[in-house]
Amino acid sequence: xxxxxxxxxxxxxxxxxxxxxxxxxxxxxxxxxxxxxxxxxxxxxxxxxxxxxxxxxxxxxxxxxxxxxxxxxxxxxxxxxxxxxxxxxxxxxxxxxxxxxxxxxxxxxxxxxxxxxxxxxxxxxxxxxxxxxxxxxxxxxxxxxxxxxxxxxxxxxxxxxxxxxxxxxxxxxxxxxxxxxxxxxxxxxxxxxxxxxxxxxxxxxxxxxxxxxxxxxxxxxxxxxxxxxxxxxxxxxxxxxxxxxxxxxxxxxxxxxxxxxxxxxxxxxxxxxxxxxxxxxxxxxxxxxxxxxxxxxxxxxxxxxxxxxxxxxxxxxxxxxxxxxxxxxxxxxxxxxxxxxxxxxx
Numbered sequence: 001x002x003x004x005x006x007x008x009x010x011x012x013x014x015x016x017x018x019x020x021x022x023x024x025x026x027x028x029x030x031x032x033x034x035x036x037x038x039x040x041x042x043x044x045x046x047x048x049x050x051x052x053x054x055x056x057x058x059x060x061x062x063x064x065x066x067x068x069x070x071x072x073x074x075x076x077x078x079x080x081x082x083x084x085x086x087x088x089x090x091x092x093x094x095x096x097x098x099x100x101x102x103x104x105x106x107x108x109x110x111x112x113x114x115x116x117x118x119x120x121x122x123x124x125x126x127x128x129x130x131x132x133x134x135x136x137x138x139x140x141x142x143x144x145x146x147x148x149x150x151x152x153x154x155x156x157x158x159x160x161x162x163x164x165x166x167x168x169x170x171x172x173x174x175x176x177x178x179x180x181x182x183x184x185x186x187x188x189x190x191x192x193x194x195x196x197x198x199x200x201x202x203x204x205x206x207x208x209x210x211x212x213x214x215x216x217x218x219x220x221x222x223x224x225x226x227x228x229x230x231x232x233x234x235x236x237x238x239x240x241x242x243x244x245x246x247x248x249x250x251x252x253x254x255x256x257x258x259x260x261x262x263x264x265x266x267x268x269x270x271x272x273x274x275x276x277x278x279x280x281x282x283x284x285x286x287x288x289x290x291x292x293x294x295x296x297x298x299x300x301x302x303x304x305x306x307x308x309x310x311x312x313x314x315x316x317x318x319x320x321x322x323x324x325x326x327x328x329x330x331x332x333x334x335x336x337x338x339x340x341x342x343x344x345x346x
Contacts, residue, residue: 013187018182030210039053040115057145060149075128078146091127092129243330278323279320279323
């Protein structure tokens, strides 16, 4: 019953206008789901004391690889000819292939699911694909393998049965020639036309799936950014206060300088230079602190290192500019001092 539903749904999805590829997959990449399954590799002898062979299993049906954009590196994808009464096949990702057959062509190699004590049949490798991220983009790619649900046998002890694959869970994957948001109603209507009682949940694009996987990181980044913004605001206000106090206490000095022939531009330059020195000292301390705490910041960063020279340089430049902006008002006040009135007030 489940297989008949899957075949009919896949056929109708492939006939939808704009559909380029359609399929089902047991674990959606980027969703954060996925466990591990033990397996035995023919001719591979693990090192003494090594852990069991573990990899993430995927069950795919239809054109799932093409729909998800998973490139084929060697061999072939699954075809309709891969049925229960044909040769049992498996597709592995490049990381698994490099681990168990380094420097070799994995095509034709064999593995079987379960532990060495289990009497499961051998699966022949017919394809090698690139690895996919199961969670956040910065997580390491795991060893993975793919099997067609038509070849999952009910007599494989505790291993999954075909009805488990897409009967209780799994995802429909579509690649379309039109914006994916416009396919949602058509997708729901197609499923409802076969079984009106079947709910279709979490209809979303892969961009949304990846964004959801980054939710905790975005929250942490927002919290850190809020504290960083508050610290930056306090630093700017602090620089402004220090420069303003310094200018107020040196009004007589500025008046004397101007009375002796100093230009207003010189006074402005003097105040801004003081602010720049103050900012440079703060930046130097900040860079040293950032380098010391870079290891703690790694969990919040992606695509950049905590000690990235370019980022540190741009941060220093930005802080120096903010220091100059914060001191611009006190500096302009100092440059506009009336020497006569300032000296009379003495």
